[in-house]
Amino acid sequence: MKYMKRRGLKLFAVAALLPVLAAASNVTSGTSAAAPVAVSMTAEDHETAKQVEQLVRRFLAEVPRNDPKVFQDFFADDVIYTRSAGVTVTKADILKNIDVRAANEPGATYEAEDVTVHPYGNMAVINFRLVQHNGGQTNYFRNTGTFLKRNGKWQAVAWQATKAAESK
Numbered sequence: 001m002k003y004m005k006r007r008g009l010k011l012f013a014v015a016a017l018l019p020v021l022a023a024a025s026n027v028t029s030g031t032s033a034a035a036p037v038a039v040s041m042t043a044e045d046h047e048t049a050k051q052v053e054q055l056v057r058r059f060l061a062e063v064p065r066n067d068p069k070v071f072q073d074f075f076a077d078d079v080i081y082t083r084s085a086g087v088t089v090t091k092a093d094i095l096k097n098i099d100v101r102a103a104n105e106p107g108a109t110y111e112a113e114d115v116t117v118h119p120y121g122n123m124a125v126i127n128f129r130l131v132q133h134n135g136g137q138t139n140y141f142r143n144t145g146t147f148l149k150r151n152g153k154w155q156a157v158a159w160q161a162t163k164a165a166e167s168k
Contacts, residue, residue, distance in 0.1 A: 048119035
């Protein structure tokens with residue numbers, strides 16, 4: 001009788017732990033059988049996403065003009081920008097290097113592909129594939145920007161650019 005109780009208890013423990021162990025193996029292996037969670041957005045969220053995407057697309061279209069005001073308006077005074085080379089720069093550095101970029105990349109144009117925006121009230125995070133056309137060469141970057149709406153104006157407060165491969 002004592003043996004039967006222990007054996008039953010062991011079987012119960014194993015049965016109870018199986019789902020936990022199965023879930024843990026998905027987490028540790030980096031794979032998940034679950035589908036991505038769909039997040040419902042309010043009308044305000046959709047409007048925020050639209051505004052931030054339009055802001056980024058307009059900025060990219062205006063960058064070739066090399067107008068400091070374009071950069072001044074887009075980036076917040078306290079922006080933290082990490083370039084694809086891993087160097088972190090400030091807004092002052094960005095403004096100081098407009099002429100350097102223009103000299104090194106005359107005629108370069110920029111566009112955004114594969115855009116995702118996640119709105120969070122007065123903040124939003126955007127991720128996109130930046131395509132730079134520079135003469136006969138095309139370069140790709142993954143960019144993630146965090147925007148904050150202050151005094152009714154969206155500005156980038158954090159930016160990360162990472163060199164990317166040609167394929168999506």
